[in-house]
Amino acid sequence: MSSEIPSLVIDRISDKAKKTLDIVQKFVEEECQPCDAVARAQMEQMGKRWGVYPPVIDDLKEKAKKLGLWNIFLSKTHYDQGAGLSNLEYGLIAMQLGKSGLASEAVNCAAPDTGNMEVIAKYGTDEQKKEWLQPLLDGHIRSAFLMTERRVASSDAKNISMKMERQGNEYVLNGSKWWSSGAGDPRCKIYVVMAKSNPEAAGDYKKHSVILVPANTPGIKVERMLSVYGYDDAPHGHAEITFTNVRVPVSALVLGEGRGFEIIQGRLGPGRIHHAMRALGSAERALELMIARVNDPDRKTFGKQLNQHGVIMEWIARSRMEIDSSRFVVLNAAIKIDETDAKGAQREIAIAKVMVPQVALAVIDRAVQAHGAAGVSQDFPLASMWAHMRTLRIADGPDEVHLQQMGRNENKLNQHIVAKNEQQRKRAAAKMKEYGFKASL
Structure with missing residues (x-):
């Protein structure tokens, strides 16, 4: 697994994180993904939708604790209660967790608990931490x-x-x-x-x-x-x-009266990047499902196996390009948080928050199309993945809000470009005149 870490960040990843990443990948693939179907079946068997939860999640939590996979979202840069990993290292791990609907909760890294734990850990009193943070960290509530x-x-x-x-x-x-x-x-x-x-x-x-x-x-x-x-x-x-x-x-x-915005900005920044990390995991899972589907020898249309159709190969290629490009955007934001904090990484977080869900939606949609009618059914996780991914373009601030703020900040920071452009225009006009041409610029 560690060989899959992008080369541009490999030197920033500790040996501990590489080992944890290997364990997480195996845990997700061998334990969590097979139990996604079990959880759905248990909920149906219990006969009611609310007031109960699938007991398989407790089994997964016990296995995760024994493997040392617990509260790994709390970065060593800003918190003492986590597993000693950076935001960058957790980013790579969260991309694996996003491949299963149960994985994040199984390792006690599920929203909204992650953001709420960060709020209490960062801003809470000792009494608040004792009453609420510790039970959340323990996974009891x-x-x-x-x-x-x-x-x-x-x-x-x-x-x-x-x-x-x-x-x-x-x-x-x-x-x-x-x-x-x-x-x-x-x-x-x-x-x-x-x-x-x-x-x-x-x-x-x-x-x-x-x-x-x-x-x-x-x-x-x-x-x-x-x-x-x-x-x-x-x-x-x-x-x-x-x-x-x-x-x-x-x-x-x-924290105190009137400090709500200070708190929620501190909360939502990491939460947005966590969503983006998991979203890339979902996109990877969708691509895996698409590749498996089009390589099924029984799936033929018009005399060709699905993988022999040029449009299918284009879908796979575009999906890989988009996922890998988005991965660097997310990891860059994680690095910025590690180097400063969520406020210092506001621009990088906003870029990831807007870009990644759109990419994930596009990849999942292609996978649905490759599966045909099966893609919109309950037999595959794609329809559910698409529905939940679509909410991320609204949750924690809609795309438009982030784009407006980003555009406003970018415009403000680059006002020097206006003067620079005017200087360039004058230089060009002078050169035109120097060489005997009428300056029309």
């Missing part, structure tokens, strides 16, 4: 991140409107959230909630706070579970939740 709201344009987080008012030694929350991913899982015990606590504060970015809310707090109601292109994502799920006079102690506040 799961969590949800509640930010998006139905009745406002949540792509602009300044619109978040859930009320959070201090009354004595408590905060009282009223409002609703949706797309609360993970809230359907019976193991979900804590919500990381963003709400408006300081509506009169000067500056739009000082009006919101983040608070830790136990999922069983009185006044919380899960109204319904939402589907993703028809998939309910049980047991994980995406919930619409209402808060009615939900009371939480002041000690549950994270």
Whole structure:
């Protein structure tokens, strides 16, 4: 496996990471991928979609712990609780985890828990770490991140409107959230909630706070579970939740009042790059399935095996080019995070966040086409992969928001080009005149 590490980064990868990568690849291929079907069958056998989870995941977790594959997402650069790997090293590992729907959870590196653990590890008090971070690190509980709201344009987080008012030694929350991913899982015990606590504060970015809310707090109601292109994502799920006079102690506040944006930017940066890493794993898996399908000797059309059709070979070639190009974009962002932090790598993260899901979607779509009708059925993971990959163009900020911000920053940083271009125009005009031509530039 270590031979597959891109040569441009091989010198940045420790021997420990190379060994871990080999173990992860074997674990994903031999344990997790075969159990994807088992998990679906167990959910069907239990006869209900919510309040249960497939027990095979606990078996995989035990195997992962014995192999030393646990909490490997927490980078050694910024955290003490992880496995001692860099963001770059975890990036290569996450690309393997993305090849199975169970692998990330099996090694306790599944969203939204990863981002929530990072929030508490980075900003939480000792009491918050003891109560919530340690059980999450141990894999005993799961969590949800509640930010998006139905009745406002949540792509602009300044619109978040859930009320959070201090009354004595408590905060009282009223409002609703949706797309609360993970809230359907019976193991979900804590919500990381963003709400408006300081509506009169000067500056739009000082009006919101983040608070830790136990999922069983009185006044919380899960109204319904939402589907993703028809998939309910049980047991994980995406919930619409209402808060009615939900009371939480002041000690549950994270970092301080009005610091919500500071926290979520610190949270979403790594989360976006983790999504991109796993997305490349899904794209690789789709390409593997496509190659296996077109090389099936029983698959012939118009007298030719599928792999003899030029268009199929073009699909494979384009998929490889796009995956490899995107891989360098992701690894570059991971390196930048290691060298600075998520804020310092904002541009690199945004490029990966926009580019990679689009590439993964294109590769998966080609694989679906190569499979024909089977590609959109439950017999292959491609339809589900496509549906979930499509959400990444919206989750953690839609493409348009990242592109707008990136374009604005790029334009601002390169204003010197305007003056430089004018100087070049004047030089060219002078040269034209020097050689006896009329300057029309």
